[in-house]
Amino acid sequence: MRMTAQPVPEPLTRSVEDYLKAIYRLSSGGHPASTSQIAQRLELSAPSVSGMVRRLSDQGLLEHVPYKGVELTAEGRRIALRMLRRHRLIEAYLVAFLDYAWDTVHDEAERLEHAVSDVLVERMAHALGHPRVDPHGDPIPEADGSIAEFIHVPLCDVAVGENVTICRADSTDAGRLRYIAEAHLMPGTPVTVLDRQPYNGPITLEVAGVERIIGHEIAALLLCAREDQ
Amino acid sequence: MRMTAQPVPEPLTRSVEDYLKAIYRLSSGGHPASTSQIAQRLELSAPSVSGMVRRLSDQGLLEHVPYKGVELTAEGRRIALRMLRRHRLIEAYLVAFLDYAWDTVHDEAERLEHAVSDVLVERMAHALGHPRVDPHGDPIPEADGSIAEFIHVPLCDVAVGENVTICRADSTDAGRLRYIAEAHLMPGTPVTVLDRQPYNGPITLEVAGVERIIGHEIAALLLCAREDQ
């Protein structure tokens, strides 16, 4: 007389964890994740994704509407958030204690997140003083599965004249992150938008009293909070 | 016009790393490792080991004489020592910085050793001040592949009346390690053998002024150095 999903805490493979994480991120915008989106993000072929989606669906970790897309079940989301917590805490730990730079932690965390135990993750969280965000400003899910939803505006959408604080750099690309750091645009930095050119044109900022011009692509990665809350 | 082994630094799987590590430890006593020994240590069936041995032999990581045993090649040994270095440094790091007890680090290290990068390992080594031994007293191979060979005597072989210092606890079993810790017989402890019963009988020690009796099995795990060098 079981209900829907069987409570089988089978050992998850690295692949399964990666799929769930990718689907969580892709479907966090409300829309279900498509096969090709998942394939692109994980750098796999579409048929590989189709196959895995069936297996995960059979295990009750996601719901699949053929030709439409996939969404995580509660159990799938729980696992995805656990991986996200691990990933972000590992990044924070490596930066804080092992001298990693914010543009190099991603790859290391990507491998470690599959290998650490819950005990180790919580020890790292404790050593860090239970931070709420990682070095890129991404919120760290709590151990209970809740996650803070900050309301941020991409810097490319901030009106001319507004004062905002950069809170988050939404990229895992080392080159872009290094560029952002060198431009002194890391999370925590207050900036004023002085000018915005149309058609995805450059944006002129005042950062720490200095004028600086950046492109639309980078500005879209910098998520900001308005000064006046 | 290549010589013997092709220099293929293919990505090693977790399994391969585990096999090489197991074979290194089994054959470190001079004798080649047998199929059944490897199978027992890795908790696999003998045919599985036969199959993997052939694959590793094809890759030039070990030499196999059918029905006789296996020995690592220079390349296989290099990889095994790299894994051993990782494992022992991770153990040392977890104990020193993340509040792990010496009886619980093994399993965590067993997973992490396959996931850490060389950079991370060296950062941990640096944070630890480049220790020569791990929390169990096992020597940590250097990054160049050399490993210290300490001359130790099992406590069960120490003559009555001798003063020795316990240097190493040769077990990965949490229960035994906890017992050893509770008996105050951790590495670094000086002890005097007061009595030895024959036929693998109990051994009476003086530890920090207190008399203590332990069994032969535990005494065999405690590797000691003689006081007089």
Next chain:
DNA sequence: TTGTCAATTTAGGCAAGACTAATTATTGTG
């Protein structure tokens, strides 16, 4: 020398997870 037993290897299979090629749905457009 031969028989027996244990250790080992071979034979044959299975599951996960990837791929390419071929097929089927969906969707947007004329």
Next chain:
DNA sequence: CACAATAATTAGTCTTGCCTAAATTGACAA
């Protein structure tokens, strides 16, 4: 409405790494 383009799925294969069952080898004792 029909048709082409695109997206997704099915079909079939491959590799890794494990398994059990069956054959083989080696070693030791009678």
